[in-house]
Amino acid sequence: MKLAYYPGCVSQSTGKEMDASTRAVSTALGIELEELEDWNCCGATHVSNELVATGLAARNMAQTDLPIMTACSICYSNLRAAAQRLEETETLEKVNAVLDRKYSSARVRHALDVILEGLNEGDERIVVPLNGLLVAPYYGCLLTRPAGLYSPEFPTILEKLIKRLQAEPVDFRLKTFCCGGPIFMPKEKAADDIAFKILTEAKKAGAEVIVTVCPLCHLMLDAKQKVLEQKHGVRIGIPVLYVTQLAGIALGLGPEELGLFMNSVSPMAMMEKVYAMLSE
C-alpha cells in the first residue's frame, strides 16, 4: 500500500520521535510513504479565520491523489475539517481561486487507523507481544473531533489497537479530555493544571504507560512531566509513548529507530519488563 505522508511542523522539532516511529512502523508493515511535496503548516489551533485555515489545508491536500496519512491529531483534524468545508461549492471556489494546484477531493487518515488496519489479530509480525502491559489510551480531543469516523467522546479504536498488541487498556476516565496544550504558552497555569489532572488520573487508573496520538498531548504529558512533578511535589514517573512507538516495540523495532531515547520520561524500565516477560 502506498500513502502520501504529511509529517507536520513538529516532525522537525518537538515531535521528532513521532516522525521517526511513524516511518519505521510503516516500513515494518509494508506501507510505502511518499512525503507530501512542499507541505505547509496546517495552522494548528492558531488560525482563527476558518477560510484561511481551509485554504492552508487545501494546499496540502492538493499536492497528491493518494490518501494522506498523518500521525498528528491536530493536522488530522484540520485536514478533515477542511475537506468537509470544501464540499460546499462556494468555499471550494473561493479557495481554488488562490491555489496553484486546484483541490478536488481528499481522503485523510490518521496513522493509528492505518496501523490497526495493517495488523491482523494474532499477527505473526508482533514478535514482542506486550503481555498485559497496562496502557492508558489517551485520545485527547482532536483525533475524534469534529465528529466523523469515531465517537467524539467514547471512541474505542485505541483500545482495539492496544489489545491487538496484546497489552491491556486501563479504564481511563479522562481519555478524550483536552490536554491544555494549545494555550500552554500564553496561559501556562491553566494548561499545566489540566495536564497534571490527566497524569494523576492515569496513575490512579494503574497505567504503566500512557499512549498518545498527538504531539501536543505528548509534549504536555511527557516533556512537562518533570516540571509538573516538581510543581506539585509528587512523583508520577509514567512514560508517555506515541501510538507508533508502542506499535513499533511490539513489532520488534529498536529504541533508536523508534526515537525512544528522545522521550523525556524514559520508557526503558517498561521495555525491560516487556522483554523479561518475553523470555519467561
Place this chain on the structure above:
Amino acid sequence: MPGDEQFKQEVLRLAGQEVLTCIQCGTCSASCPTARLMNPSIRRLIKLCLEGKKEEATQNETLWLCTSCLLCTVRCPRGIRPKAVVSALKDIAEREGQRSKDAAYEQSFLKQIKDYGRIAELALTAEFLLVFPQGAVQSMQMGLELLPKGKIDLKIEKIKGRDEVKRIVEELRKK
C-alpha cells in the same frame, strides 16, 4: 444602548447563522475544560454576540482560554459551534488591531506561516518572549528538557510555495 448589528452579523457570517438558535442551555460551558477560569462564560459570550455587545465580546480573557478542543461543538444540542464563535471573535479582534500578549502569540504564528510556510518553534517562542518576558521561565524549562534530546531545531525551514501560502493567508481573509 442598542447593540451593534453589524458586529452581530459579522459573527454570524463567520461562525454560522445557527448561532441565532442558541437556547442558552449552558452545555458548552459545562463541557469546557477551562470554564472555571472564564469570565464571561462561553454561554454568556454567545449571548453577548447576539446582543451585539462588541466590546464585551471581544475584549476578555475567555477568547484566549479556549483550547480549541471542540467538546462544546460536538455537544451543542442546537448544532452551534461555540468554538467557531470564539474564532470569529478573535478574528474580528485581530483585524481591528487588538493588542495583548495572547493576540501577539497568534499573530506571530500566522506571520511565520506567511513568511516561511511552516512553524519554527524556536523562532516562534523567541518572538513571543519579546512581548511576554514572563514566559521566559517556562520556556527555559522546556528548552532544558528538549535541547539535549535534539528536539529543538535551530534552522528555519522555508517552503518553495511561500507566495502561494501568503496569498492564502492574505486574500482568503478578506473573503
